[in-house]
Amino acid sequence: MVISDAGIFNTYEKLLPKELQAMPDIQKQLSMVKHGEGGLSIFVGLNGTKEELGLKASNYWIFAENNFDELMEKYMNEEREKASKKIPLLFVASPSAKDPSWEERSPGKSTLSLVSFAKYLWFEEWKDDKVTNRGADYKELKQAFINSALDVVMDVFPKITRDKIEYVDAGTPITNTHYIGAPKGEICGVDHGIARFSPELNATIRPQTPLKNLYLTGQDVFLCGFAGGLAGALTCGSVILNRNLHLDSFVLAMKTKYINKKLKDE
Ligand SMILES: Cc1cc2nc3c(=O)[nH]c(=O)nc-3n(C[C@H](O)[C@H](O)[C@H](O)COP(=O)(O)OP(=O)(O)OC[C@H]3O[C@@H](n4cnc5c(N)ncnc54)[C@H](O)[C@@H]3O)c2cc1C
Incomplete structure (x- = not known):
């Protein structure tokens, strides 16, 4: 069997x-x-406690507009450069704020997980390159998505400022293909x-x-x-x-x- x-x-x-x-x-x-939509994951390491940064043990779904279907369709059909400039939907959570033993283990630090969608096609040209070494253009595109996501975060959490960000990196649909075998970078399997x-x-x-x-x-x-x-x-x-x-x-x-x-x- x-x-x-x-x-x-x-x-x-x-x-x-x-x-x-x-x-x-x-x-x-x-x-x-x-195939379901591709996922974009952004991992942020921050200097500051949850109190200092205004983080709670909650999940936030942040949308730029109320018409979710329209928003999603427009974003996913944009050219990648344009899409990377403005992420219209973002999930934000702070794993460290949810962890009661965090403060003891990592005093003065916090983390954020940001999740959104991204089209596999936007990143497909780098799919056969070596993971973690996919070249300057790939890094630049990733950085543009990261910057847009951080703009949303800093807008909603005003206590988080650029100087508090100690670490940030992103996983794209091709990252999902590499690590979880998602053929088109799907975040959640079939559509x-x-x-x-x-x-x-x-x-x-x-x-x-x-x-x-x-x-x-x-x-x-x-x-x-x-x-x-x-x-x-x-x-x-x-x-x-x-x-x-x-x-x-x-x-x-x-x-x-x-x-x-x-x-x-x-
Ligand atoms: C970045 C990210 C964040 C997420 N966050 C959440 C969340 O906060 N909450 C939530 O509920 N869900 C979340 N999800 C979705 C959740 O991870 C999935 O829905 C869930 O893991 C699906 O479980 P599964 O066992 O069906 O598939 P998977 O967990 O995807 O497992 C499939 C397995 O098959 C293996 N595989 C694939 N191809 C082959 C092959 N050819 N040979 C052998 N093995 C193979 C893969 O390596 C993988 O281990 C997230 C997903 C991603 C990508």
Whole structure:
């Protein structure tokens, strides 16, 4: 039995032998999905405590305008130079502010994780270069995206100023290809457009594949994110073990809650 977490594109287009890739049922599944959007990750190291920098243990989704679909479409269809000048949507979180033991381990320092989208095509020309040594043009483009993201951050968190930034680097869609095998730099596997949620797709793309003893697991058989990937694993395990692991985990959670409450009351 083979269980693949490498994603539907990698599993069907790279890991299967050519003659199996060509099977009509495999091709049908591939025709129902498309690659999700590429991710841009920016990692920032700051001088200053969370109090000094005004950071909280919260997640921020920052949008330049309210019409999210329009915003995203416009940004992703820009030329890369223009897109790099203004990032219209940004996720910001401070891992250090969420970590109760941080101050003890790294006094006076803080971190930020910034996540947005970027088109694979904007970076594709450097995909075959050596990672960490992709040349000055690549670095320059990355820096332009970094600067735009930092502008957004400094606007929302006025206590963060340029002189507080000790370290900053970015990962682009081709970084995701290198490190997590995302074929087009996808941040979350296959695209999550409306088509992904059609009854036909959900009835067709399941942990069971057209090949006996080959199963798919992870985000591509459920939803993106850690929770989605985990739910995909429970679904895949349910199929293989022929029992509902979602229900098992729910019952386990209820039992644990009950036991914990009882112990607390005693
Ligand atoms: C930068 C970034 C930030 C994210 N932040 C969050 C977040 O804050 N919260 C959240 O919920 N989700 C986040 N996500 C999404 C989350 O990481 C994914 O949805 C989740 O990891 C999917 O789990 P998975 O097991 O399905 O796939 P993955 O975790 O992508 O695992 C797939 C595995 O397959 C391997 N693989 C690929 N090709 C091959 C091959 N040919 N041979 C062998 N192995 C192969 C890869 O190396 C990888 O280990 C983030 C993703 C990225 C990229």
